[in-house]
Amino acid sequence: MERKSLELELLPGEYWWGGIVPDGVKMPFGGGMEAERDMHASLLGNQGSPLLLSSRGRAVWSEDTFGFRITPGKLIIQEAEGELHVDESKSNLAEAFRHAANRYFPADGRCPEALFFTAPQYNTWIEMTYEPTQDKTIAYAESVLANGMPPGVIMIDDNWMQDYGNWTFHSERFPDPRAMTDKLHELGFKVMLWTCPFVSPDSASFRYLEKRGCLLRDETGKTAIRQWWNGFSAVLDCTNPDAVEWYNGQLHTLMDRYGIDGFKFDAGDPEFYRLSDKSAEPRHPNGHCEAWAKVGLDYPFNEFRACWKSAGKPLVQRLSDKSHSWGNDGLASLIPNGLAQGLLGYAFTCPDMIGGGQVGDVLNEDFTVRKHVELDQELFVRYAQCSALFPMMQFSAAPWRVLDKEHLELNVEAARLHAEYGEEIMALARHAAETGEPIIRHMAYVFPEGGYEHVRDQFMLGCRTLVAPVLTKGAASRSIALPPGTWRGDDGNIVEGPCVFETATPLSRLPRYELID
Incomplete structure (x- = not known):
């Protein structure tokens, strides 16, 4: 070519x-x-x-x-x-x-499930990492409610299953999955399970899929075995309709038998593929990532992190795992990278887990021992506030475990604020489903004549709500660039734009301004 x-x-x-x-x-x-x-x-x-x-x-x-x-x-x-x-x-x-x-990449008119936009998400990763259990999952959900946070989507992350490619519950960790799901539903949650395109070698699923030509092959024609963050596995060929049919069958069995509502589709990154790979339909590595994303289109409860050329589709797009940090590897990246998602056509965006989702922040190098980590409580609160008026927000580290009473209450307030804005966010999500327009928008997108191209620490929720989270440790105030118009602040002040002004930012405050004229 x-x-x-x-x-x-x-x-x-x-x-x-x-x-x-x-x-x-x-x-x-x-x-x-x-x-x-x-x-x-x-x-x-x-x-x-x-x-x-x-x-x-x-x-x-x-x-x-x-x-x-x-x-x-x-x-x-x-x-x-x-x-x-x-x-x-x-x-x-x-x-x-x-x-x-x-x-x-025209929008196809469909939206992910409304609960993503109207309530927080809760992921078990940081609390349980590779050891989720039925009892711990129920206890986590009950603690959400006991601490005054609204129910939402709960995601059971990696290692709930028997093995990669064996998408059945681990019987010792989850002795009665249906009872667990029924309990979570009763508490007001929807339930999602982590999954990936990998298949462990020397397993029954591997033998079944290899015999039917459903696994990716390398340049020699042999089944490809790829190293990824959890070891070495074969890779499902998502360009093969038979492979996708088998995989969908596994997921639908979980939905039918146990009442599971949807799935977190992890991995699928182009780095796990080679240009020389042989598949049912020849693809560039990015094309295999695109094929993996298409699998999720049949599930209104879905989440992706790695995607290629999948804009305009009803897919939840989470930012990649962040560190417990104030810098560009953590909190400071959420707004600019979230805005980039929208400008690339990925409107249904979710920041990473509040406080950071890097497993290395809580486990030692071989992932076997939980570190004693003193999290920065101020940072945790600012993470939650920054996420609150994104299209979605996701908790993982349990605020009630890692925070004192004062900082916990501020996280609860951020979760409630997201729910309060749920109707507005949902209306913007429906608009995105029809037009493809971002839900959170760059200042230069909404106000192209204002010279706001380099404003990366505030954003517009739609066209009328300006959100200016605090991203600097210990900041008692921050500067806000306000476009033309009359704006009402969350502090009750009326400000005439355009102007740049300094405003007080106690830890309890997420600065935001509504355009009223």
């Missing part, structure tokens, strides 16, 4: 967004700064799309992967594997996005 290249002269004052979500902390590209990304090699564990968007209304799209480089004065597209489409007919970022969405 002939690979294509393209050079565009940058326009005066032009900035660009696009490529992969983890680069959100570097966006916008331009302004004399150099940037480079090769999407053939890696998506860095999160979502990606062959799309670039400009503040001056330009858009670049390819159906396949490409690399790009931005230098002072130029955007250079390199090694494009598909036809390059360049549109220069629009005038700003929002117009460029809407045009690209309508043409290349």
Whole structure:
């Protein structure tokens, strides 16, 4: 296949967004700064799309992967594997996005389940890691309610099952899964299970799937065995209809027999595939990631972390695992990377687990011993506040275990605030399902003439609610860039924009402003 290249002269004052979500902390590209990304090699564990968007209304799209480089004065597209489409007919970022969405990844009109948007999610990962049990899961859910937090989706993470590819409950950890699910439903929760495309070798599922040609093969034609974070496994070939039918059968059995509501579809990253792999339909590694995402389309309760070219679809897209940190590996990344998700067409976004979801923060190097970790309680609260007015928010480390009474109550308030905004967020989600527009939006998207391209520590929820979380340790105040109009703050103050002003930010406050004129 002939690979294509393209050079565009940058326009005066032009900035660009696009490529992969983890680069959100570097966006916008331009302004004399150099940037480079090769999407053939890696998506860095999160979502990606062959799309670039400009503040001056330009858009670049390819159906396949490409690399790009931005230098002072130029955007250079390199090694494009598909036809390059360049549109220069629009005038700003929002117009460029809407045009690209309508043409290349139109929204299909469907939304994930409403509960994702109207209530918090609770994931067992940090509390239980590789040792979830029936009793611990029920106790976790009961503690949510006992501490005044609203019920929502509860996700039972890795190792609930017998083995990878053997999607049946581990009988010792979950002796009566139906009773557990019935209890969780009675408490007001919906129940999701973690799953992945890997199959443990030397298992009954492996032998069954290998015999039927449902596993990925390497360049020699032998079943591929890939190293991933949990060891070495075969990989389900999701381009093979028989493999997908088998997998769906496993999931539907769990739904029918035990009342499971949906699934967290983890892994599927392009890094686990090779260009030389043999599959039912030849695919680039990114294409295998795309095929994995398509499996989730039949499940309204779903979650993905790694996705390629799956914009406009009713898929929940979580940010990649973050550290328990104030920096760009933690809290500071949530807003810029969440905004990047929306600008790449992934509207149904969820930050990482509140406080951070990196298992290394709580377990030792071989994942066998839980560390004694003194979490930064202020950071935990600011994580929760930052997440509260995202489309979704997700807890994992139990606030009632790691926080004192004061900080716990502030987390409960953040969870309740999300529920209070649930109707508004749900309306924006329905709008996204019809138009593809982001739910949380960059300031430059909503106010293209305001010079807000580099504002990365606040965002718009829709077009009328400005959210400005505190992202710095010990900050007693923060600066807010307020666009034109009359705004009512959460503190009751009325402020006329445009202006930049300083406002007090005690730990109890998430600054937010509603446009009233």
